[in-house]
Amino acid sequence: MFGRFFTLLVMLLLIAAFMRGDFALTLIYLVVGALAVGLWWGSRALVQVQTKRRFNSHAFLGEKVRIHLTVQNKGWLPLLWLELRETLPVALVGPNSFQTVTNLSPRAEAQFEYFVDARKRGYYPIGPLSLSTGDILGLRDSLQARAGAEALVVYPRIIPFTSMDIPSLSPQGALRHRLPLFEDPTRVFGKRGYVSGDSLRRIDWKSSASAGRLQVKLFEPSIALETFVVLNLNATDYYYRTRIDSTELAIVIAASISNWIVEKKQMVGLLVNGHDPLATDSGLQPLPPRKGQRHLMRLLETLARAETTDNSALVPMLQQQRYRLAWGTTLIVITGEVRDDLLDELYQARRAGQNSVLILAGRGVPDDEVRRRAAFFGIPVVAVATERDLNIWTKRVKHP
Amino acid sequence: MNPRARSNAASNARSFRFISYSLVFLMITCFTLAIGALIQNAMPDWPASIMTGVMLLLVIDRLLTYQRFKSLPVFSPEWFVAVGTQWIVFVIFIRLLLSYAKGLSAFVEDLSLFAHGYLENFFSPEFIVTLWLAGFAWSLPAQFLELLDEIGADQAQALRETPPGVPGNAIPVHQRLVNLVFSMGIVLVILAALALVDLRATLINPAAPTLTPDRFTSVQAGVLLYFILGLALLSQSRLMSLQTRWNIQRIPIASDNLSKKWGSYSLFFLFLIVVIVSLLPTGDSLGLFSLLAALIDLLLGVLFFLWQLIIILAAFLISLPLLLLGLDPPSTMQSPLPPPVLPPASDNPPLFMLDGAIWDFIRSALLWGALILIVGFSVRNFIRQHGDLPAVLRKVPVLNWLILAWEWLRRNVDRTRVGLVRAVADGWQGIVSRLERRGAQPGTGWISLRSLDPRRKIYFFYHAMLRQSARAGLTRKSSQTPSEYAELLEKGLPTAGEDIDAITGAFVEARYSGHEVHSKQANDVKTVWGRIRRALQERSGRARAGKK
Numbered sequence: 001m002f003g004r005f006f007t008l009l010v011m012l013l014l015i016a017a018f019m020r021g022d023f024a025l026t027l028i029y030l031v032v033g034a035l036a037v038g039l040w041w042g043s044r045a046l047v048q049v050q051t052k053r054r055f056n057s058h059a060f061l062g063e064k065v066r067i068h069l070t071v072q073n074k075g076w077l078p079l080l081w082l083e084l085r086e087t088l089p090v091a092l093v094g095p096n097s098f099q100t101v102t103n104l105s106p107r108a109e110a111q112f113e114y115f116v117d118a119r120k121r122g123y124y125p126i127g128p129l130s131l132s133t134g135d136i137l138g139l140r141d142s143l144q145a146r147a148g149a150e151a152l153v154v155y156p157r158i159i160p161f162t163s164m165d166i167p168s169l170s171p172q173g174a175l176r177h178r179l180p181l182f183e184d185p186t187r188v189f190g191k192r193g194y195v196s197g198d199s200l201r202r203i204d205w206k207s208s209a210s211a212g213r214l215q216v217k218l219f220e221p222s223i224a225l226e227t228f229v230v231l232n233l234n235a236t237d238y239y240y241r242t243r244i245d246s247t248e249l250a251i252v253i254a255a256s257i258s259n260w261i262v263e264k265k266q267m268v269g270l271l272v273n274g275h276d277p278l279a280t281d282s283g284l285q286p287l288p289p290r291k292g293q294r295h296l297m298r299l300l301e302t303l304a305r306a307e308t309t310d311n312s313a314l315v316p317m318l319q320q321q322r323y324r325l326a327w328g329t330t331l332i333v334i335t336g337e338v339r340d341d342l343l344d345e346l347y348q349a350r351r352a353g354q355n356s357v358l359i360l361a362g363r364g365v366p367d368d369e370v371r372r373r374a375a376f377f378g379i380p381v382v383a384v385a386t387e388r389d390l391n392i393w394t395k396r397v398k399h400p
Numbered sequence: 401m402n403p404r405a406r407s408n409a410a411s412n413a414r415s416f417r418f419i420s421y422s423l424v425f426l427m428i429t430c431f432t433l434a435i436g437a438l439i440q441n442a443m444p445d446w447p448a449s450i451m452t453g454v455m456l457l458l459v460i461d462r463l464l465t466y467q468r469f470k471s472l473p474v475f476s477p478e479w480f481v482a483v484g485t486q487w488i489v490f491v492i493f494i495r496l497l498l499s500y501a502k503g504l505s506a507f508v509e510d511l512s513l514f515a516h517g518y519l520e521n522f523f524s525p526e527f528i529v530t531l532w533l534a535g536f537a538w539s540l541p542a543q544f545l546e547l548l549d550e551i552g553a554d555q556a557q558a559l560r561e562t563p564p565g566v567p568g569n570a571i572p573v574h575q576r577l578v579n580l581v582f583s584m585g586i587v588l589v590i591l592a593a594l595a596l597v598d599l600r601a602t603l604i605n606p607a608a609p610t611l612t613p614d615r616f617t618s619v620q621a622g623v624l625l626y627f628i629l630g631l632a633l634l635s636q637s638r639l640m641s642l643q644t645r646w647n648i649q650r651i652p653i654a655s656d657n658l659s660k661k662w663g664s665y666s667l668f669f670l671f672l673i674v675v676i677v678s679l680l681p682t683g684d685s686l687g688l689f690s691l692l693a694a695l696i697d698l699l700l701g702v703l704f705f706l707w708q709l710i711i712i713l714a715a716f717l718i719s720l721p722l723l724l725l726g727l728d729p730p731s732t733m734q735s736p737l738p739p740p741v742l743p744p745a746s747d748n749p750p751l752f753m754l755d756g757a758i759w760d761f762i763r764s765a766l767l768w769g770a771l772i773l774i775v776g777f778s779v780r781n782f783i784r785q786h787g788d789l790p791a792v793l794r795k796v797p798v799l800n801w802l803i804l805a806w807e808w809l810r811r812n813v814d815r816t817r818v819g820l821v822r823a824v825a826d827g828w829q830g831i832v833s834r835l836e837r838r839g840a841q842p843g844t845g846w847i848s849l850r851s852l853d854p855r856r857k858i859y860f861f862y863h864a865m866l867r868q869s870a871r872a873g874l875t876r877k878s879s880q881t882p883s884e885y886a887e888l889l890e891k892g893l894p895t896a897g898e899d900i901d902a903i904t905g906a907f908v909e910a911r912y913s914g915h916e917v918h919s920k921q922a923n924d925v926k927t928v929w930g931r932i933r934r935a936l937q938e939r940s941g942r943a944r945a946g947k948k
Binding site: 005007008011012014015023024026027029030031033034037038041078080081083099100101102103105110112134136137138139280 | 574575578582585586589590592593596620623624627628631634635637638641642646649651652653654655657658661662665666669672673674676677680696770887
């Protein structure tokens with residue numbers, strides 16, 4: 001285009017030189033003026049555009065997230081057309097990404113709204129938003145600008161457990177227990193007549209006085225359950241054909257267990273050897289055992305962001321973290337494959353006064369062999385091939 | 401496709417077709433009027449108005465029948481029949497019209513001559529020229545309409561996907577329309593310029609072409625109108641091409657009034673341009689164009705001299721063998737015509753500024769300024785559009801040397817400037833440090849860089865980077881490690897990413913490893929720090945400019 005424009009300009013200058021008239025000069029002004037104003041308008045107007053995105057940055061699986069997008073023209077030049085293209089994760093919107101065209105008068109704004117489906121756990125960027133506009137005459141290619149991306153965290157699926165048989169060595173907690181070894185003197189649930197051998201400390205003197213014979217208190221056994229969930233996301237530790245499903249199942253198990261423990265008002269911590277998309281060089285930070293909903297949200301966010309990784313051995317990380325845990329803590333290790341070094345580490349934990357439970361997530365694991373080896377070290381093993389297998393913890397059980 | 405977008409596009413296509421066809425008709429009318437003026441100027445005996453009228457009729461016919469002809473496969477029997485019959489009618493109609501233009505008696509005489517088989521009278525010069533112009537007028541609208549249909553006037557054609565394997569046109573269709581409008585504009589400008597010259601007088605005395613200012617106004621108006629209409633057409637087609645693209649890509653249009661707003665802004669744009677053009681000065685009081693004409697004259701004189709030289713040498717070479725054979729050399733070539741003499745400058749624009757003519761001076765200054773701006777703008781855009789131009793120019797040895805010399809000069813100037821700035825800064829620092837030493841805190845002086853070992857030099861440059869970065873708003877938090885801070889800094893200075901990594905790496909190595917640090921490493925870090933400092937200064941400069 002500019003080649004022809006140049007030829008025209010040279011022609012007009014020659015004519016102006018020979019004819020000495022206003023005609024050629026007026027034409028030069030007209031053509032160059034149109035070009036200059038047109039190009040300047042397009043480029044200047046785009047600089048004045050501001051965008052803002054508003055949405056709930058955290059969502060549970062299955063939720064619909066409403067995203068408000070505000071595009072504002074801060075300048076005095078109108079935008080003839082503005083093409084907006086939002087880059088959205090395919091996992092949430094499929095092929096239907098948000099894109100539209102609008103025009104903006106001076107100092108005007110446009111509001112847009114679209115939805116994304118929280119179909120899959122993860123940490124997703126919403127954006128960047130690509131803006132393009134151009135000049136009124138179409139003399140050059142569209143001008144492009146980009147607005148930054150923001151993050152959306154989709155929490156993993158949580159299966160509401162009703163009962164879990166997690167061993168604990170911490171007496172006098174908040175959870176009822178069957179073993180009289182863990183009787184809690186603060187939890188009196190009845191009285192009976194004194195029999196020889198009963199401790200004098202158990203005698204309820206007031207009721208003995210009123211009954212006229214010695215009565216002893218019956219205590220409900222209880223435990224304190226301090227748990228540390230260890231999630232193995234080392235890809236090579238899962239059977240390669242079902243690796244994606246198995247690791248997702250492992251994350252669901254970790255999230256559900258954490259939820260259950262927090263519901264029981266107990267402490268839970270988390271160690272994941274996966275990749276964190278937020279951290280460029282380091283992995284996911286371990287979370288020490290804490291109580292409360294806020295802590296649960298932190299756990300779930302960590303699990304939402306977690307991605308499988310290669311060559312990130314679990315055992316050294318576990319070894320490092322184990323020494324920071326309290327005596328009696330229960331380690332729940334969720335993994336796809338059990339190696340000897342892991343069993344050895346769990347055995348060491350047991351010797352140090354910490355309980356261990358192994359949960360095998362996914363298919364492709366010969367669990368009989370694992371059970372046999374784990375039984376040798378006194379470690380219980382639960383095999384969960386699919387989510388349906390978690391029904392064992394969703395059924396209501398009657399406590400004695 | 402989004403059904404709403406498609407319905408919008410369809411309704412827009414109808415109005416777009418109507419408006420764009422009207423604009424094309426008016427533009428070609430301007431063109432034909434300029435041709436008519438030229439014919440009247442060159443051949444006053446010919447019926448220029450009839451010839452122009454014929455062209456306009458053919459343009460209208462083409463605009464009306466284009467869709468029908470388009471549906472026929474080109475060079476098919478149906479097409480030949482349709483075009484052939486149409487043209488036979490045109491030929492007869494044109495010939496009869498030209499005969500009738502000379503008067504009723506001439507018309508009757510022509511008819512009798514044709515009836516008696518004198519067909520050579522049929523093909524008179526004005527008839528052949530008119531026929532040629534008619535062909536031109538018949539084909540010209542098609543070029544516009546074809547492009548407009550491709551842009552979106554014909555939605556079915558515009559939305560049709562190119563089958564895989566079929567090569568599409570590399571130039572976008574709107575760009576082709578821009579090229580066509582400008583190409584026709586160039587031709588129109590030439591025609592208008594020729595229409596201004598008294599061609600008869602020029603043919604008698606080619607050395608002194610005479611201007612005919614009385615025809616200037618109508619032709620000028622036509623050309624100006626052509627360009628204004630052309631801009632309107634480009635604006636209109638731009639909207640349609642965008643809408644077509646959005647339809648193809650299934651992008652919904654959120655705004656209901658996009659087309660209306662586009663129309664009103666286009667009118668405003670054209671109005672603004674017209675106002676600007678009418679306000680800008682057009683006089684030549686400083687003799688700018690006289691100067692340009694003199695330069696061209698000089699150039700022509702040089703070319704003419706070279707031509708003479710070549711002719712004389714050729715004549716001499718030819719005459720040598722003839723002289724050897726004792727024959728008379730051929731008569732020396734007639735002395736070539738003197739170079740064309742440009743018309744004397746008009747009385748109004750004097751070559752030099754008159755004393756006291758302040759207004760003339762202001763006008764001329766504005767004119768010069770406007771022209772310099774225009775040329776600068778054009779050259780800049782031309783170079784931008786031709787990104788490979790420097791590479792092409794470098795292939796020419798002389799230009800390559802010139803470019804290399806320019807780069808060398810620029811490098812040296814930059815280096816000298818940087819050196820000067822550094823020397824001044826160092827000097828200032830020296831003065832300040834001396835004052836500090838004399839001041840209340842005799843113990844705290846400036847660090848002498850020369851006295852530091854390479855490891856400490858690296859510390860120094862890294863801490864200098866921290867200090868300068870903090871001034872530029874990139875403060876390091878006490879909790880941040882060097883790597884974390886490098887990430888933050890890279891976000892603030894994306895152009896200096898590698899340098900920041902390099903200086904951070906060098907600092908970490910110097911600080912936390914027991915490796916020996918050589919002075920070369922310290923010098924490298926110094927160079928890297930210099931680049932980072934420039935980047936920080938640029939960032940600060942931009943920030944200040946932004947605040948202003």
